[in-house]
Amino acid sequence: EVTRKGKTKAYVVSTHPKFPVKAEVIGGKPAEVGMIVYGKLQYTASHVMISIEEVLGHKDDPGIEIAQIALEYGFVTEFNEDVIEEIAGISDVVLDEQKIGRTDYTDLLTITIDGDDSKDFDDAVWVRKNQDGTFDLGVFIADVSEYVKEGHPLDQAALARGTSVYLADRVLPMLPHKLSNGICSLNEGVERLVLACIMKLSKEGNLLDYEITEGFISSKHRMTYRNVNAILDGDGLLREKYADIVPMLETMIELSAIIRRRREKKGGIEFDIPEYSFSLNEDGSPLSIELRVRKQAEKMIEDFMLQANETVAYHMNIFHLPCVYRVHEKPDQEKLRDVFAVIGGMGITLKQTKNDIHPKQVQDALIKIADSPYQTILSQLLLRSMMKARYAPECLGHYGLAMQYYCHFTSPIRRYPDLMVHRLIKKTFLHPDRLEEDLKKYQAILGTIADENSISERKAIECERAVNDMLYAWYMESHIGQIYQGVITSMVSFGMFVTLENGVEGLVSLSSLPGYFTFDKEKMCYYSKERVYHLGQRVSVAVASANRLSRKVDFRLPDEREIYENSSIE
Known part of the structure; x- marks a missing residue:
């Protein structure tokens, strides 16, 4: 913060509690007293100096605290001129020539289901139950790779960000709004390009067949979790308003339950950790803290996305195609046994074996503690004993989901690994024009890309936590x-x-x-x-x-x- 400005000298005092530094301004962008600025410090034997690289705004501006934290973690909101120039040349509508060779899915009853405030819709779904009791599940994902060309400025900017960052009152997008909220968003009633994963599932939820294709859709409804939950709970007015999709929604819930039961039977772990959101005043201060509640609709979409991610990873693996997998390795068994011992010390008996603890045993532990007054804390202890999920070019499985094959495919607007998986599907499977050359190229670079995105993800999580911690503390100040x-x-x-x-x-x-x-x-x-x-x-x-x-x-x-x-x- 600029605290004093004389005729010839100005000073900046650090607002970061761990670095109480006062520095003399020696150049850079102009800034008045009270402005929050960013720059690199220079040290001499007797002075600390700073050249101002960025002016965030005045210390009293609404949301300035969150902007400071975002910058602290290296997240920027603006895109450079090369990116702006590139997106200016991207059409706001799907062109006829872009639809050539793609499957037309516009007749299907595709819908998006997202939060009330969501503006970027990168997934749409469709379900049909067949006479033999099997299900057809269609997951349609925005074809972001059609617009983000490999190696171009837009792609470089997306890779540098790695992910969109969701803070209390804002989103720091991986892609410019023209793409994330526009041509790549599966908005209601307009044609959009997609990568589709159409799966046939048995009555028990087993994958019988699938196809991965390029296509285009026109979403029939922009649904919200709140409205879908109300429809499933029997809201008469909403059921009448959306009468054309009510039967499909009920089929979706039926299929979701089947998919979830199958995953639970395999040992998929469901950590029920409370999550909270903030309502902010106009000045950016926290007004209230609310518990986020996940109901049927939220869990249903999660089930469908997990199914698509697993199917795509399975496909890439059995065809020996390069892929960025989402891997979650086995936890340290000693740490996990220590947590089991703590749970046992609280009077909850758990089955243990001399062999490694299987995900099914962790799942059983979570079921046993579900009705315990210690449920939240014990769930957190179990979660902390797990390894951190990461990205890798090797298919190492996902311990927490109890899946042998898993990748991220369903969110290319907000996660670079998903965009990379789309690119790999198109270049090595759908359009293998230069297959040998592409295989060599991606085998050489995917390890670095996976590592960079694992780091970007951890940095985003840390930034989100820092913002939440700041808002918690601000709320408690009063x-x-x-x-x-x-x-x-x-x-x-x-x-x-x-x-x-x-x-x-x-x-x-x-x-x-x-x-x-x-x-x-x-x-x-x-x-x-x-x-x-x-x-x-x-x-x-x-x-x-x-x-x-x-x-x-x-x-x-x-x-x-x-x-x-x-x-x-x-």
Whole structure:
């Protein structure tokens, strides 16, 4: 932040709590006092200097805090001139010559189902139940690779970003809006180019046959999760309004349940971890925190996308074609057994064997703890014991989904690996004009691309978490001293972390506990002569401090008098 500007000198003070630096401005873009700026520091023996590379805005501008965090993690909102020039030459409508050689799916009752606020629709679905009890499932994905040409500025920008980043009040898109919200978005009532994966599934959900083709569709309805859930719950007005698709929606739910049962039977793991979203005031401050609830429609679309991803990965593997796979390797067995031991210590008996723990055993553990008061914390412990999923050119399987073949195919608007898989399908399977040359090229570069996208994904997740932590802390700044009910979700040598029902996590430091406490790492508890605090225990906490700049919240344990006087414990 520019804090002082004299006739000849201006200074910038870092707003990052870990780097309290004051620097003299020596050039770059002009900025007034109160402006939030970005630049590289230069050091001499007696001075710290900065050349201003970017001016984000005034410190009081709505959303400036989120913009700072995005920049901190290296995410930019603007596209360079070469990209802008390239997209200017892209048509806003599907051209007749682009449809040559493609399958016409415009007569199918394809629909999109997304969130209320979504603007980029990269997947549409269609389902039919046949007389013999089998199902035809069509998953139609925007053919982004038709517009993002390999090696062009637009492709280079997409690879550099790797993913769209979803922050509280904004999206930092991987692709410019002209593509993501326009020609590549499967908007209602307009023709769009797609890659289609049409699958025939048995009554038990087994894959009987499939085809992967280039095509074009015209989505018949832009549906929302909220409306589809209401229709499935029997909302009369909506069922009348969308009467043409109600039978298909009911067939979709039937098929979704079959696909999910098959995955669960194989041992697919479903971590039921609460997720939260923020409503913001006009000035960018958090107004409220809401629990996100996944209902039938959300789970249905997830089932269909997983099925398409698995089918495409299977296809690429059996034909020995290059692919960017989504892999999730076996967890460290010692870590997993430690978590099983913690669960056992809470009175929940789990089956264990001398062999490696199979995903089915993890799934069984999640089922057993589902009705436990410790369900959320134990699910989080199990999740933390897992390896991180990543991208790789080798088909190593997906432990969490219990799938031998898996890749990301269904979101090329917002994930570069999906775009890459589309490109590989087209170049090595649908149009293998230079197959030998392309095979050599992709075998040489896919490892690097996979690694870069794994890094981009982790960076995006960290950025999203940093924004959420900032908003949690900002929200709690106006609740200092207030008492809440929470659960001890983590214990470390310097204190215990408590999570409230609204998702806010804060530290109760060891030094703030009354008396002398000893930490038992194996039993995950603090104990003194008078009392014990253990993992999963419900406790009352008072908000001791909160700071949006440090993105941290501190709690303390209130005494009985405070609890009594605070009759409204949340």
